[in-house]
Amino acid sequence: MLERDQPLAIYMEGNAIGFPAKMGHGVIRYSPNPIACVIDSTRAGQEMRTLASLPRAVPIVSSVGEARALGAEVLVLGTAPGGGLVPPEWYPAIDEAVAVGMSVLNGLHDRLAPRYPNLAPGQWIWDVRVEPPGLQPAEGRARFLTNRRLLMIGTDMAVGKMTSGLEIHRVARQRGIKAEFVATGQIGITVTGRGIPLDAIRLDFAGGAVEAEVLRYADAELVVIEGQGSLIHPASSANLPLLRGAFPTHLVLCHRAGQKSLRRSEELIIPPLREVIQLYELVGEACGVFPRPKTVAVALNTFETTATEADEACRAIEGELGIPCVDPVRHGADRLVDAVMA
Amino acid sequence: MLERDQPLAIYMEGNAIGFPAKMGHGVIRYSPNPIACVIDSTRAGQEMRTLASLPRAVPIVSSVGEARALGAEVLVLGTAPGGGLVPPEWYPAIDEAVAVGMSVLNGLHDRLAPRYPNLAPGQWIWDVRVEPPGLQPAEGRARFLTNRRLLMIGTDMAVGKMTSGLEIHRVARQRGIKAEFVATGQIGITVTGRGIPLDAIRLDFAGGAVEAEVLRYADAELVVIEGQGSLIHPASSANLPLLRGAFPTHLVLCHRAGQKSLRRSEELIIPPLREVIQLYELVGEACGVFPRPKTVAVALNTFETTATEADEACRAIEGELGIPCVDPVRHGADRLVDAVMA
Structure with missing residues (x-):
């Protein structure tokens, strides 16, 4: 799954700043991975350190293609839409990322893995927010x-x-x-x-x-x-x-x-x-x-x-x-x- | 799904009385449905009203075949095994019930419906303990x-x-x-x-x-x-x-x-x-x-x-x-x- 040297592109279309940006900002602040860029076409050309007072300089680009050109290997869905499900308008970008060989890290409630059954070797879809198997009730x-x-x-x-x-x-x-x-x-x-x-x-x-x-x-x-x-x-x-x-x-x-x-x-x-x-x-x-x-x-x-x-x-x-x-x-x-x- | 005139057989093999019997006893006490029998081969021939101080007389039989002969249309899984999953030794009885045309009501955490894709008209598998679709977080x-x-x-x-x-x-x-x-x-x-x-x-x-x-x-x-x-x-x-x-x-x-x-x-x-x-x-x-x-x-x-x-x-x-x-x-x-x- 996610390896520590894989460059991330954080998908934050329309929300590079503001309350829904918590996931993206948290990843920028704490991920040990290199971060290639944020994707937000409404703020392309700006930069996250100054825009959101974050500790890392991260350029903002407008498309998956640009992110890929910057070396991004993983698309991280980086904002939290109301309802917690992937908005339909995100799918073209996610589809494109998968098509060009990127992996996807999804922290929303949907499961994206079933949508992309045919992946290249080393490519993955990680639906983080899914109950892991084998759990038991608490026993104190x-x-x-x-x-x-x-x-x-x-x-x-x-x-x-x-x-x-x-x-x-x-x-x-x-x-x-x-x-x-x-x-x-x-x-x-x-x-x-x-x-x-x-x-x-x-x-x-x-x-x-x-x-x-x-x-x-x-x-x-x-x-x-x-x-x-x-x-x-x-x-x-x-x-x-x-x-x-x-x-x-x-x-x-x-x-x-x-x-x-x-x-x-x-x-x-x-x-x-x-x-x-x-x-x-x-x-x-x-x-x-x-x-x-x-x-x-x-x-x-x-x-x-x-x-x-x-x-x-x-x-x-x-x-x-x-x-x-x-x-x-x-x-x-x-x-x-x-x-x-x- | 369950209709109020369908006679129930309550599957309680080995546990017609005791702590795991809560589901079965609750159904006997409160279900508006007719109850054809309890299935518990270890207590066949006994009767639930006297055995468990319940308000209804329910005979105990030893098999799905006998339950069917008494008119049972629905098999209710009536005990709670440790771990909350269907024990493997129950499957022969459940398989038999489905084979003879009975519906199944399952209150354990497993989903039985995928196991029985080919059902007769009017026959159903109700996995009660599955999250219903369309839920939202609370809003107070x-x-x-x-x-x-x-x-x-x-x-x-x-x-x-x-x-x-x-x-x-x-x-x-x-x-x-x-x-x-x-x-x-x-x-x-x-x-x-x-x-x-x-x-x-x-x-x-x-x-x-x-x-x-x-x-x-x-x-x-x-x-x-x-x-x-x-x-x-x-x-x-x-x-x-x-x-x-x-x-x-x-x-x-x-x-x-x-x-x-x-x-x-x-x-x-x-x-x-x-x-x-x-x-x-x-x-x-x-x-x-x-x-x-x-x-x-x-x-x-x-x-x-x-x-x-x-x-x-x-x-x-x-x-x-x-x-x-x-x-x-x-x-x-x-x-x-x-x-x-x-």
Whole structure:
């Protein structure tokens, strides 16, 4: 499947920036692969580092043909359309990519593989968001592990749970800590090369899928589990299988600086962070049936603020909660790792 | 598909009684269909009413041939093997049933339909536990409804959530209340003829599946939602999509009289009922983001106790919690309906 030296072209037609671009930006930020280009004909000639404040310079081109000419071997579908299915207007580009010999990485709910039964040797279609075979219901076995298991939790969707988790994992490794990362979404799977597409797994097996990944890393000192959604979000059901599958010992709360309500609806006001933390911990311990996970830090997404505002926001939260608060992208994840390993 | 006058044969080989028999017993207790027989060669010649204290007299036979001779038109797979898949040793009986023209109702996770592509007119294979097409993620729309929505919650799996919910639904209807029942498991779907196999639905769509069923009954005065699993059970992830999909206004806690720990593991002690109730309500309201559901009664499963013990157990819980507690099978569901409609 995906090899680490294969250059990627990220298909983001019409959406190189903005909310649906999360997948593409995550891949640019974290994939170890070379990235040949982004495809977005509405922004051809521009460049992603300046356009979206990303850490890599990636040119934007207008077509699959240009991407291929730049050496791209894999087409990554890099935006999330409403409904989570491949829009019909994408198919000409995908068809063209397959026709010229490119592989395709698809993180949407559709299965593209059946559409392309005749592939060249080495060419593949990876439908990341399909339930893997052989899953079992959870059995609660992760609670008997003796290592540290950190679940990234959030006040909303798309507040930085994957990013913060990857930064913690990276810094922990740099320090020589035996740390592993359990990806639970299509972006995390794409950039780490393995994991479970939690939202595409049948409910009966969702906790068991998390449990199997966590047990796989029983020897690690620290297992960082990518969080999904939020306990206070009406569309999100992921935190129960995450809490019961992983039985985290530690939690880090992810939040966007200054965000007052859920992105979904202004009427859904985000409660005080202390209450959100308490809710996660109460669900985790389930009236004392299980050990209570401990929230040890806040990872604050300050992307939309100035450096001064970011520092002030972190200090305010530290004063409110009495635990460290940093933006791991802006400030580094050292204090988060300190808090988890303390 | 299943019509209400089709006689059923319930396949329970080796398990006409005992824990795996839940599906078969539920169908015998609640299906409006005639039931020709149970198939269990280890108990052939016995009879289910006396054997399992069920409300209907159902003979036990040893083979599909005998079932067919008794007029059975549909083979219902009536036990739940470990792992939830059809054991290989069942296939000869299923093959025989299909060969003699019977339809098959399968509530296990496998799909049997592809195995039997050539069916006679009117013959069908209904794989109940397969995600229905066209689902969407939840949008939190049920919270805007103005009717009563009752979610059955529990201290464990298999403590009587479906049974109690069906009894409440039946009594409410008898009183002329416009009540609907949302089945969320294979037994409920089998006996009501529709519903959603929640545990077979992808996580991203689980809440949305509940929401769609609840919105479908927006005109009902009372919607009873069949609960699944338990918030305090390590293998259960169902209560988050149930709470977020249905946004219940009312809860009824189901519990088995005298049960001290989860059936799964003696080490998992069931907390005081007051704490379990509080946990469900806290998750439901999510720090005040959503309206708090109110637990108005306890449905106590007293199947394993004497009448005197049952009455004492109910009185003890009423004294402890200050809300009505009855066994709806033993005492009737009137006081539960009173509590929900108050």
